[in-house]
Structures are given as C-alpha cells and as structure tokens.
Amino acid sequence: MIPRSFGYHDPATLDEALTLLGEYGEDGKLMAGGQSLLPMMKFRLASPAHIVDLCRIPGVDTIEESNGEIRIGALATHRSLEDSQLLKSRCPILAKAASSIGDAQVRNLGTIGGAIAHADPAANYSPVLVALGARFVVRSAQGERVVAAADFYKDTFVTALRPSEMVTEIRVLAFGREVGWEHAKLSRRASDFALVGVAVLLRADAADVCTQADVVLGAVAPVPVRMQGVEVALVGKPLTSAAAAQAASVTKLGDKTPSDVHADAAYRAEVAPVCVRRALEAAINRMTARNK
Amino acid sequence: MNRTIQTRVNGRKSIEENVEPRMLLVHFLRDRLRLTGTHVGCDSTNCGACTVLFDGKAVKSCTVLAVRAHGHEVTTVEGLAQNGKLHPLQAGFQHEHGLQCGYCTPGFIMAACDLLSRNPAPTEQEIRLGLEGNLCRCTGYHNIIKAVQWAAANLAEGKSDHV
Numbered sequence: 001m002i003p004r005s006f007g008y009h010d011p012a013t014l015d016e017a018l019t020l021l022g023e024y025g026e027d028g029k030l031m032a033g034g035q036s037l038l039p040m041m042k043f044r045l046a047s048p049a050h051i052v053d054l055c056r057i058p059g060v061d062t063i064e065e066s067n068g069e070i071r072i073g074a075l076a077t078h079r080s081l082e083d084s085q086l087l088k089s090r091c092p093i094l095a096k097a098a099s100s101i102g103d104a105q106v107r108n109l110g111t112i113g114g115a116i117a118h119a120d121p122a123a124n125y126s127p128v129l130v131a132l133g134a135r136f137v138v139r140s141a142q143g144e145r146v147v148a149a150a151d152f153y154k155d156t157f158v159t160a161l162r163p164s165e166m167v168t169e170i171r172v173l174a175f176g177r178e179v180g181w182e183h184a185k186l187s188r189r190a191s192d193f194a195l196v197g198v199a200v201l202l203r204a205d206a207a208d209v210c211t212q213a214d215v216v217l218g219a220v221a222p223v224p225v226r227m228q229g230v231e232v233a234l235v236g237k238p239l240t241s242a243a244a245a246q247a248a249s250v251t252k253l254g255d256k257t258p259s260d261v262h263a264d265a266a267y268r269a270e271v272a273p274v275c276v277r278r279a280l281e282a283a284i285n286r287m288t289a290r291n292k
Numbered sequence: 293m294n295r296t297i298q299t300r301v302n303g304r305k306s307i308e309e310n311v312e313p314r315m316l317l318v319h320f321l322r323d324r325l326r327l328t329g330t331h332v333g334c335d336s337t338n339c340g341a342c343t344v345l346f347d348g349k350a351v352k353s354c355t356v357l358a359v360r361a362h363g364h365e366v367t368t369v370e371g372l373a374q375n376g377k378l379h380p381l382q383a384g385f386q387h388e389h390g391l392q393c394g395y396c397t398p399g400f401i402m403a404a405c406d407l408l409s410r411n412p413a414p415t416e417q418e419i420r421l422g423l424e425g426n427l428c429r430c431t432g433y434h435n436i437i438k439a440v441q442w443a444a445a446n447l448a449e450g451k452s453d454h455v
Contacts, residue, residue, distance in 0.1 A: 008313030103425025108349040
C-alpha cells in the first residue's frame with residue numbers, strides 16, 4: 001500500500017512550516033512522527049494534497065521545567081517522554097502514559113504534539129492531559145494562543161485547531177510525591193488502543209483526607225470525560241480502598257459511549273467502574289508509600 | 293517533485309535520484325538498494341517485519357517516508373555481521389532456534405538491537421514487552437526470548453564470534 005501522491009515540503013524552521021500551512025489551509029497537513037497519519041494515507045482514509053513534514057525542524061522536542069511548570073516541545077517523541085528523568089520525577093503520570101503507547105518502534109517516531117492534534121478518543125495522553133489541567137501553545141503564522149486541554153478536544157478526531165494552526169508546546173504543572181497518581185488502560189493487548197483509559201490525580205492533607213481529586217476517562221466518549229461524581233465522592237474522605245470502591249461505583253458513562261468490534265457501550269459501562277477503582281487504589285498506594 | 297536522497301545505509305553512503313516523496317522506506321531499501329533482508333509483512337505498522345534502525349532506533353520502515361532518510365543513517369539486517377561474523381543476535385537466533393519460517397526474523401533482530409542498546413540485561417518480561425511490536429506466527433515466542441537472552445549474555449561477555 002502506498003499513499004496517493006502529494007506535494008512534499010520539509011521546511012527547516014517552524015516559521016516556514018507555519019507559512020506553508022497557512023498557504024495550503026485545508027489542503028495541507030502537518031506530519032510529525034507520521035505514525036497515525038501515514039497509515040491513514042496508505043489506507044487512503046486521508047489524502048492530503050500537501051504534506052508539511054516537521055522532521056527537519058530542530059529544537060521543538062525539548063522537555064524542561066521552569067518555575068514549577070514543565071514545557072514539552074510538541075515534537076518530543078513518546079520515547080523521549082517515557083525516558084525523561086525530569087518527567088519521571090516531576091510528572092510521572094505523563095511518562096507512564098507515554099510508555100504504553102503503541103510499541104517501541106511507534107514510540108521512537110510518534111510525538112506528543114502529533115498525538116494531541118490527531119485526537120484519537122482512545123489515545124493515552126488525552127485523559128491524562130485533561131486531568132493535569134495541561135495547556136497547549138498553539139501557533140499559526142499570525143500569532144500564538146494558549147488553549148486548555150479541557151477546551152481543546154471537540155469530537156472524535158476534531159480539535160480546536162484551525163487549519164493554519166499547530167500545537168507547538170504542552171505545558172503542565174510539575175508535582176512531587178505529595179500527589180497520588182495513576183494512568184491505566186484496559187486493552188486487549190499491551191500495544192492496543194484503550195477500551196477504557198483512566199487518569200487519576202489525588203491530593204490529600206497530612207491525615208490522608210482527600211483535598212482534590214481529578215479523575216478523567218478516555219475511550220468512553222468522543223472526548224475525554226471528567227468523572228465529576230467520582231471526584232465529589234472522594235473529596236473530604238480519608239483515602240482508603242473502601243473510599244476508592246465507593247467512589248468508583250459512582251462512575252457513569254454518557255450516551256455517546258462508543259461501540260466497536262472490540263467492546264460495545266454496555267461492556268465499557270460495565271468495566272469502567274472497575275478500571276476507576278483499580279486506578280484509584282494504585283494512586284492511593286503511591287500516595288501512602290510517600291510517607292514510608 | 294521527486295527528490296535526490298543521500299543516506300548512509302549499513303555504513304555505506306548512498307545517493308539515489310528521483311525518489312518519489314510517497315515512496316516508503318521499506319520499498320526504497322528493497323527495490324532501490326536491493327536490500328531484501330527487510331521484509332514487508334502486514335504493511336500496516338503492526339507486525340514489525342520491516343523493522344530497521346533509523347539513526348540507531350528501531351522503526352517500522354513501512355511507516356516512514358523514504359525522503360525522511362535523507363541525511364540520516366539506516367541499518368538493516370544486512371549491516372549487522374562484521375567481517376563475516378554474525379552479530380550476537382543473529383547467532384543467538386541460530387543457536388536457540390529462534391525461528392521457523394524466518395519471515396519475521398530480521399524485524400525481530402533489529403527490534404532486539406534497539407532493545408539491547410537501551411537495556412543490555414533485560415528480564416524475560418522486559419524482552420516480551422520490548423518486542424511487543426513484532427509478531428511471529430510460528431514459534432510461540434519462547435525461543436525468540438531465549439535467543440535475545442543468549443545475545444545479551446554474549447554481548448555482556450564481549451564475544452561476537454559465537455558461530
């Protein structure tokens with residue numbers, strides 16, 4: 001299988017890439033790692049007239065912390081997130097989410113910015129980034145804006161990006177051992193997309209009473225969904241496995257839960273509370289381990 | 293517009309003219325450079341039979357545009373043996389009978405190269421997880437795991453002439 005013919009551009013700078021993207025509009029498509037786009041082009045599900053390949057643009061793949069905020073260049077690969085010592089100590093949930101995307105070969109090429117812009121509802125990052133309150137720096141030839149993760153995802157494969165815009169940076173707040181966290185997904189095999197994805201962040205006071213809970217699911221709707229009922233059930237309660245079980249039982253999926261050959265909506269609704277309970281327990285265990 | 297691409301493949305400089313941007317790296321290697329050790333399996337980023345090293349990192353060459361290789365280094369299974377001596381991974385697959393039909397083998401070996409470069413002493417579980425991007429329909433994987441363990445042990449001892 002080979003893609004349809006396309007005009008190929010591999011600019012050396014971000015500005016050039018954005019100018020080209022502005023020129024081609026709907027006919028142009030950015031290629032980052034290409035690990036989703038190229039298969040779609042081979043299957044002829046996508047046939048962009050112009051590819052603006054970002055592979056020759058240096059410096060957009062750094063991972064740095066400044067003033068408690070971690071800034072990740074959009075072209076950082078999943079592998080570099082997975083291996084990042086900074087993320088492992090200051091935002092480990094993101095390193096873990098990166099480590100179970102696709103397989104090693106895909107993670108060597110695929111990028112966080114590409115995955116975000118592609119907006120597959122079953123992808124790993126989206127629930128994690130919403131739970132983290134991440135912000136995306138979005139640029140076009142005209143200028144720059146910052147979009148909150150929660151406002152970015154609009155529908156299946158649809159985002160707040162305009163045709164001339166590119167995600168250039170991802171910003172998340174760093175955290176330490178005071179936060180209990182977990183990212184997990186239920187999938188048929190390790191390398192598969194999630195049937196249910198869960199991101200959990202828990203904060204507590206000195207007595208392990210929950211002060212803040214962020215629980216976001218992926219793959220159960222066109223966009224990541226915050227489980228507000230579960231969050232409300234946790235805050236103010238001592239973080240125990242009984243509290244996790246009680247809160248997880250509140251998990252409720254909406255009427256846009258997808259059905260496909262791997263899992264119908266009823267199955268996802270059945271397993272989602274189990275996934276939430278397990279993720280909450282893992283997060284609580286991490287949090288209580290900090291005191292030891 | 294077609295491109296001229298200059299690459300270093302298996303240590304040798306190559307200049308190929310008139311490469312169509314939509315040409316995939318695997319076809320470039322097989323059809324242009326006649327390096328047919330890299331196989332086309334599923335052609336859809338699943339099976340890993342087309343795995344090669346791109347600047348030392350394992351990638352699925354059915355999911356990389358050949359034009360991207362311009363200015364970069366590619367290693368295929370043909371580039372592993374040195375001075376007529378098999379690479380320890382090749383020797384390991386032979387020694388531990390890590391193959392039956394052999395179709396998936398070059399991809400497994402190249403993926404294992406990347407795995408061992410990151411983690412020279414992987415556990416069985418780490419090998420299984422590290423090679424999740426490669427499918428073998430013959431062996432049930434047991435001997436493939438043994439082959440990688442054999443290679444890891446022999447690389448650790450600094451031997452590379454175990455044939």
